[in-house]
Amino acid sequence: MLSRxxxxxxxxxxxxxxxxxxxxxxxxxxxxxxxxxxxxxIVWYNLITIMDAEESFAELYDDRSETSVMSYLISDERNPCxxxxxxxxxxxxxxxxxxxxxxxxxEVVNELYLLAKKEKEHIGTRTKRYQFLTQIxxxxxxxxxxxxxxxxxxxxxxxxxxxxxxxxxxxxxRILDAGSLLLxxxxxxxxxxxxxxxxxxxxxAYQMYRQAVRRKVASADVIDFLLKDxxxxxxxxxxxxxIAILAGRLPNCAPVxxxxxxxxxxxxxxxxxxxxxxxIHDFMxxxxxALYEIDAAVADAWFNAAIG
Amino acid sequence: xxxxxxxxxxxxxxxELFQSKGVxxxxxxxxxxxxQNLSTQDIYKRKKTADAAIVELGITFTxxxxxxxxxxxxPFDIIPRVICGMEWKRAEEGLKQRLKALNMFIxxxxxxxxxxxxxxxxxxxxMTSRNFRKECIGMTPAHGxxxxxxxxxxxxxxxxxxxxxxxxxxxxxGVSYMLENRKITKxxxxxxxxxxxxxxxxxxxxxxxxxxxxxxxxxxxEPEIVVLTPGIFNSAYFEHAFLAQQMxxxxxxxxxxxxxxxxxxxxxxxxxxxxVDVIYRRIDxxxxxxxxxxxxxxxxxxxxxxxxxxxxxxxxxAPGTGxxxxxxxxxxxxxxIEFYLGEKPxxxxxxxxxxxxxxxxxxxxxxxxKLVVKPANESGGYGxxxxxxxxxxxIEQFRYLINENPRNYIAQPTLALSVTPxxxxxxxxxxxxxxxxxxxxxxxxxxxxxxxxxxVALREGSLVVNSSQGGGSKDxxxxxxxxx
Numbered sequence: 001m002l003s004r005x006x007x008x009x010x011x012x013x014x015x016x017x018x019x020x021x022x023x024x025x026x027x028x029x030x031x032x033x034x035x036x037x038x039x040x041x042i043v044w045y046n047l048i049t050i051m052d053a054e055e056s057f058a059e060l061y062d063d064r065s066e067t068s069v070m071s072y073l074i075s076d077e078r079n080p081c082x083x084x085x086x087x088x089x090x091x092x093x094x095x096x097x098x099x100x101x102x103x104x105x106x107e108v109v110n111e112l113y114l115l116a117k118k119e120k121e122h123i124g125t126r127t128k129r130y131q132f133l134t135q136i137x138x139x140x141x142x143x144x145x146x147x148x149x150x151x152x153x154x155x156x157x158x159x160x161x162x163x164x165x166x167x168x169x170x171x172x173x174r175i176l177d178a179g180s181l182l183l184x185x186x187x188x189x190x191x192x193x194x195x196x197x198x199x200x201x202x203x204x205a206y207q208m209y210r211q212a213v214r215r216k217v218a219s220a221d222v223i224d225f226l227l228k229d230x231x232x233x234x235x236x237x238x239x240x241x242x243i244a245i246l247a248g249r250l251p252n253c254a255p256v257x258x259x260x261x262x263x264x265x266x267x268x269x270x271x272x273x274x275x276x277x278x279x280i281h282d283f284m285x286x287x288x289x290a291l292y293e294i295d296a297a298v299a300d301a302w303f304n305a306a307i308g
Numbered sequence: 309x310x311x312x313x314x315x316x317x318x319x320x321x322x323x324e325l326f327q328s329k330g331v332x333x334x335x336x337x338x339x340x341x342x343x344q345n346l347s348t349q350d351i352y353k354r355k356k357t358a359d360a361a362i363v364e365l366g367i368t369f370t371x372x373x374x375x376x377x378x379x380x381x382x383p384f385d386i387i388p389r390v391i392c393g394m395e396w397k398r399a400e401e402g403l404k405q406r407l408k409a410l411n412m413f414i415x416x417x418x419x420x421x422x423x424x425x426x427x428x429x430x431x432x433x434x435m436t437s438r439n440f441r442k443e444c445i446g447m448t449p450a451h452g453x454x455x456x457x458x459x460x461x462x463x464x465x466x467x468x469x470x471x472x473x474x475x476x477x478x479x480x481x482g483v484s485y486m487l488e489n490r491k492i493t494k495x496x497x498x499x500x501x502x503x504x505x506x507x508x509x510x511x512x513x514x515x516x517x518x519x520x521x522x523x524x525x526x527x528x529x530e531p532e533i534v535v536l537t538p539g540i541f542n543s544a545y546f547e548h549a550f551l552a553q554q555m556x557x558x559x560x561x562x563x564x565x566x567x568x569x570x571x572x573x574x575x576x577x578x579x580x581x582x583x584v585d586v587i588y589r590r591i592d593x594x595x596x597x598x599x600x601x602x603x604x605x606x607x608x609x610x611x612x613x614x615x616x617x618x619x620x621x622x623x624x625x626a627p628g629t630g631x632x633x634x635x636x637x638x639x640x641x642x643x644x645i646e647f648y649l650g651e652k653p654x655x656x657x658x659x660x661x662x663x664x665x666x667x668x669x670x671x672x673x674x675x676x677x678k679l680v681v682k683p684a685n686e687s688g689g690y691g692x693x694x695x696x697x698x699x700x701x702x703i704e705q706f707r708y709l710i711n712e713n714p715r716n717y718i719a720q721p722t723l724a725l726s727v728t729p730x731x732x733x734x735x736x737x738x739x740x741x742x743x744x745x746x747x748x749x750x751x752x753x754x755x756x757x758x759x760x761x762x763x764v765a766l767r768e769g770s771l772v773v774n775s776s777q778g779g780g781s782k783d784x785x786x787x788x789x790x791x792x
Binding site for chain 1: 366539540549553558559560561563564575576577578579580581
């Protein structure tokens with residue numbers, strides 16, 4: 001398989017996952033607003049903090065309102081991490097790798113991009129935004145289903161999955177960060193259960209969490225579950241382990257597998273009990289860096305064939 | 309609207325299917341008999357089947373505009389164009405003969421230049437050609453074949469004779485559409501394929517693969533063959549991807565390839581570097597190697613010419629081949645055939661006036677309103693003058709251009725291109741002008757497609773067959789009347 005093609009399918013999967021995750025997060029955040037006691041103010045700006053986008057946001061917007069945050073994260077073409085840009089990049093990657101994928105895959109990606117292009121100016125009202133984001137989520141799920149059921153377990157599949165899992169693990173750490181940040185606000189005391197329930201739903205994790213942890217919803221349990229569970233497909237540990245397995249099916253896989261195992265080791269050394277908000281935030285940063293190292297190892301092993 | 313084959317008027321042009329009103333040509337007898345029995349509704353239904361097949365097979369051509377690519381469905385007419393097998397056999401021999409002579413000519417130009425010494429082709433014609441590459445002097449590619457893939461344009465004039473209008477030796481395209489057209493007609497008229505002996509065309513990718521294998525540098529393993537494309541924005545990208553897929557070859561872009569200090573070509577894969585033996589390139593000479601040709605080219609591979617000259621990689625078509633893809637050189641092809649092969653040309657050239665020769669130039673300038681004037685080095689119908697359809701002003705502009713640079717212009721009589729029955733967008737049947745592009749391969753041996761890509765000018769009276777300008781295409785059926 002050509003390195004260029006492998007690189008493009010890997011990023012296709014990352015960008016699609018990124019777009020879908022962003023849509024879920026935005027929807028859940030809006031939903032959370034409705035459940036909060038009157039007088040408590042959910043801070044939309046937290047979303048900028050967890051994306052490490054403070055500087056770039058400040059350059060483009062003067063206020064920290066819901067409208068500005070949503071516009072920055074969803075429709076702004078100047079933000080390369082916005083949902084719209086993710087879809088545009090995903091589409092470019094899909095177009096140049098069409099021959100490698102089931103033929104409907106390109107059509108779905110293209111449709112979603114065209115939908116986003118048409119609808120992105122209408123996300124000011126929550127109802128419209130909710131409908132639009134739900135369509136994006138459904139589209140992402142359709143694409144994943146198509147790939148899982150229609151694509152041979154070849155190198156293309158391995159690269160798609162590695163990209164998706166890596167992006168997913170990264171998102172999980174950011175959502176955990178969001179939850180812990182929210183609860184820092186003293187006004188939200190007593191809403192712990194509701195906040196985490198909503199965030200679990202953002203990751204389609206609520207039912208699975210309930211089955212695995214048979215206690216009332218509490219911060220430490222949720223964080224441990226989403227970091228360390230070996231069976232839940234959005235848990236960081238599960239993602240890292242799957243990456244190691246998928247890498248094993250590709251040539252020259254040792255460095256990538258090693259970096260993936262390093263993430264698992266890091267996770268084993270952490271428990272959420274007794275950790276305060278700052279500890280949690282620091283640990284999420286550490287995990288994000290470890291995940292980034294997997295990405296760098298992937299590029300080294302497969303995309304930049306040694307020259308000379 | 310209804311379709312009645314007996315009412316179809318062949319008109320004043322040579323008709324490919326009909327001898328005269330209601331009387332089919334011998335090779336078309338069975339096709340006609342069958343089509344005649346279809347009701348108008350049947351024909352429309354078949355048309356719908358074809359449209360659905362085009363969408364399903366994903367056959368598109370690309371129009372690039374405003375920074376975005378638009379894939380358009382391939383314009384296709386379901387009524388096949390029929391050519392008699394015996395006639396085609398002769399044309400096929402003629403095309404192979406032509407390519408053989410052209411290859412001997414190119415090899416001669418880059419080596420001893422016998423044809424110039426013999427005074428047949430004037431030296432200045434070659435030396436002033438911008439496609440003569442001095443970097444190629446002294447080279448002889450495998451089997452002496454420079455142009456491994458040739459797409460010649462063939463037209464039929466009013467008297468029914470087939471002529472070669474031009475030889476495309478650089479990066480001719482269209483063969484994938486020939487193959488896809490056949491797939492479509494098999495779905496549209498399956499019963500015809502059962503009853504009539506239509507020569508298949510599907511073996512082209514296999515023949516192309518064999519040819520490419522035959523030019524690989526000697527090595528003890530199966531050669532690694534790649535198709536080099538300029539990328540997704542190229543209008544022929546569909547074809548590049550199609551051919552690579554059909555041959556099981558990698559479709560690569562310039563950035564995927566790399567020439568190492570050992571002057572060998574490698575491609576970058578997830579398993580590291582893999583040596584490449586044969587490159588079927590779909591990029592013009594100008595862009596293939598920024599070290600040698602255009603330095604600003606991001607499409608090519610630095611060092612490719614070095615690797616090629618060392619014999620470490622075969623490139624099809626070979627660099628420098630374009631020197632023979634020149635309309636002035638075209639005029640000398642019949643003489644080349646006699647000079648190199650000692651044979652008479654089996655397919656004639658269209659009569660051609662060279663503006664570089666004074667007497668011919670004077671004739672051209674006196675008859676501009678009757679002639680077609682073409683620049684020597686353009687392809688795709690750019691910069692042409694069609695005298696009978698031009699304004700006084702355009703004619704005067706060409707008079708000026710010819711006087712400025714006579715070497716760069718040739719003129720030909722305006723041909724009465726043949727027509728063939730075609731479904732119009734009004735749902736009726738009418739004659740439309742067609743040409744034909746067969747594809748000829750030459751490596752260790754020669755091969756010519758059975759027929760080729762028939763292009764049809766879908767607008768009434770139009771002679772323009774380009775798909776970007778209202779042209780479409782048809783399947784081409786070679787049928788032997790004795791076997792039919």
